[in-house]
Amino acid sequence: MLDSFGRSIEYLRLSITDRCNLRCRYCMPEEGVPPLAHADILSYEELLRVAGSCVALGLSKIRVTGGEPLVRRGVVDFIAQLAALPGAPEITLTTNGLLLAELAGPLKAAGLQRVNVSLDTLHPERFATLTRRDGLAQVLAGLAAAEAAELNPVKVNVIPLKGVNDDELLDFARLTLRHHWEVRFIEFMPISPDL
Ligand code: SF4
Numbered sequence: 001m002l003d004s005f006g007r008s009i010e011y012l013r014l015s016i017t018d019r020c021n022l023r024c025r026y027c028m029p030e031e032g033v034p035p036l037a038h039a040d041i042l043s044y045e046e047l048l049r050v051a052g053s054c055v056a057l058g059l060s061k062i063r064v065t066g067g068e069p070l071v072r073r074g075v076v077d078f079i080a081q082l083a084a085l086p087g088a089p090e091i092t093l094t095t096n097g098l099l100l101a102e103l104a105g106p107l108k109a110a111g112l113q114r115v116n117v118s119l120d121t122l123h124p125e126r127f128a129t130l131t132r133r134d135g136l137a138q139v140l141a142g143l144a145a146a147e148a149a150e151l152n153p154v155k156v157n158v159i160p161l162k163g164v165n166d167d168e169l170l171d172f173a174r175l176t177l178r179h180h181w182e183v184r185f186i187e188f189m190p191i192s193p194d195l
Contacts, residue, residue, distance in 0.1 A: 001057045011061045012054045014047060016075065020068040022096050023132035024120075026159070026190060030132055044078045048085075055087040063092045063116075070099040076106045083111025094118065094157075098135050100142025108149040115146050116155040121165045122172070130164070147180055154181045159188050 001009045018036050020028070042050070051062055062082055069075055070093075083091050090113050097117040104115070119139055121127050127136035146154045158165075158172050172183045 001054075001059065008058070010059055011063070012051065012059050013063045013065055014051060015065050015067070016044075016047060016069050016078070017041065017067040017072040019071050020066060020096070021071055021098050021133070022068065022135070025130055025132070026161075026188065044074060044081070047078070048081055051082055051089075052085050055085050055089050059089065060087070061090040061092065063094060065094045068096050068098070069093060070095050070103055076103065076110050079107055079112050080110035090114075092116065095142075096131075097139035097142035097146075099138075101138060101145045104142065104145035104149040104151060108151055112151060114153070114155070115151045116157055117143055117146065118157045118159075119143075120159050120161065122168055126165065143179075143181070152180045154179070156181050156183045157186050158183060159186050161188060 003009055018033065018041070020032075023030055023032060055062075064075075064079065064082070066072070072078075079091060079093070082089070091111055092114045093107070093112055094116040095118070097119060100115070100117065107115075117139065120130055122136070124134070124136045127139075128134050143154060143156070156172065156175065158169075160166050160169060169185065172185075175181055176183055
């Protein structure tokens with residue numbers, strides 16, 4: 001499949017839910033966003049049909065995203081079905097990591113190859129302020145579980161924010177000396193007035 005500039009399109013991002021178990025200040029308001037009705041989001045069967053058609057057209061990599069994809073019930077079975085598509089696409093997932101400690105092993109067994117974890121601070125109080133939830137310990141446990149499950153290289157996506165976490169960039173970089181992780185600094189895209 002080629003775009004209008006003749007470039008090969010090989011990569012599909014599949015958002016499977018608009019829901020999330022965090023409330024990051026740069027993403028959504030404290031009360032969250034009104035959730036879509038189940039009837040208004042694609043079922044797993046419909047998502048599989050879309051993904052299968054894209055793979056048949058030549059896409060070789062599918063990234064599952066959200067919202068937070070791990071909050072959608074049945075996500076492990078869905079990953080297994082994606083991995084079993086004819087053409088055997090590479091399956092990756094972007095997550096905030098809160099549920100990864102319990103799901104990394106089952107996801108790997110289902111056919112997930114790699115995982116990107118979004119994490120902006122290594123300080124528990126800052127994490128609570130930024131995401132409006134406690135949970136840094138859970139995310140760090142999720143990262144460790146992903147590494148143990150060999151979802152490697154685990155990628156850690158950090159958004160540097162001036163005056164908020166820009167004193168932690170070296171601490172994040174140092175993590176790569178101790179772990180089989182890749183730390184990436186991602187450009188901030190302001191979509192919420194709360195930061
Ligand atoms: S984890 Fe991602 S989807 Fe959830 S609130 Fe934060 S930025 Fe938004």
